[in-house]
Amino acid sequence: MSENAAHQKIALITGGNKGIGRAAAEQLAALGVTVLIGARDARRGEEAAAALRAAGGHAHAVTLDVTDRATALAAAQQIEQRFGHLDVLINNAGISGSGQVSPEDAHDQVPSSVDLDMVRAVFETNVFGVIAVTNAMLPLLRRSSGPRIVNVSSAAGSLALAADPDGPLAGLLASAAYTPSKTALNALTVQYANELRKSGILVNAADPGYVDTELNNHTGFLTVGQGAAVLVRLATLGADGPTGGFFNEDGPVPW
Numbered sequence: 001m002s003e004n005a006a007h008q009k010i011a012l013i014t015g016g017n018k019g020i021g022r023a024a025a026e027q028l029a030a031l032g033v034t035v036l037i038g039a040r041d042a043r044r045g046e047e048a049a050a051a052l053r054a055a056g057g058h059a060h061a062v063t064l065d066v067t068d069r070a071t072a073l074a075a076a077q078q079i080e081q082r083f084g085h086l087d088v089l090i091n092n093a094g095i096s097g098s099g100q101v102s103p104e105d106a107h108d109q110v111p112s113s114v115d116l117d118m119v120r121a122v123f124e125t126n127v128f129g130v131i132a133v134t135n136a137m138l139p140l141l142r143r144s145s146g147p148r149i150v151n152v153s154s155a156a157g158s159l160a161l162a163a164d165p166d167g168p169l170a171g172l173l174a175s176a177a178y179t180p181s182k183t184a185l186n187a188l189t190v191q192y193a194n195e196l197r198k199s200g201i202l203v204n205a206a207d208p209g210y211v212d213t214e215l216n217n218h219t220g221f222l223t224v225g226q227g228a229a230v231l232v233r234l235a236t237l238g239a240d241g242p243t244g245g246f247f248n249e250d251g252p253v254p255w
Helices: 003-007 019-030 042-054 069-082 103-109 116-141 178-199 224-235
Strands: 010-014 034-039 059-063 088-091 148-152 202-206 246-248
Touching: 010 019, 010 069, 010 116, 019 034, 019 042, 019 088, 019 224, 034 042, 042 059, 059 069, 069 116, 088 116, 088 224, 116 148, 116 178, 148 178, 148 224, 178 202, 202 224, 224 246
Parallel strands: 010 034, 010 088, 034 059, 088 148, 148 202, 202 246
Antiparallel strands: none
16 A cells, blocks of 8 residues: 555445446546445446546446455455555445336335345345445444445435325335335444444435436436435535434435
């Protein structure tokens, strides 16, 4: 590790090669942050990193499959060897399962008829993967002067909003996979925040909004850049920033 590397601000974004993750990478790179693009596919990760470098940013690809703990540990080792620390972790990688893509597919997640294997797969990425990556990166985050963890959630994970029959989510079909996985991620965010509060590590959940991505078959109305804004804001909080919260670009989201 060079002396220069010790003073660089380093951010790792899982699923950073496309969508909201890539937009967040672009915005952080524009702020002078060295961005590590976590991607399952090494080629796609390197293509995204190369594009950021071509635009004048500092970026590198890191092979990382959040469902494979060995790749998370290997990524942490690579980051330690090259940079010695990590300042920001954005747990962005996520899957929807078969639903949340079209009205027809959404029926696959109705609780009374859902495929348990699909539910397990969604939780493996959206919840267990976050634990695996976060725990692998915590030793590096503890070496930062201002460590931040951002878990990318969804308004769909809000129990308060989902329980309101006349609320903004009233039009969504009941879901036993994607929606509960984001509720669980919110709960996990609070538990990490409580554990790490005294360490100065701020941990928050972000709701990007209804963004035009592959996750919803490009039915969203926000751009990936608009969705990424709240991720970047939480990733760059000052020392007096909140922890254990759930936010969208307009402010707190009800649990």
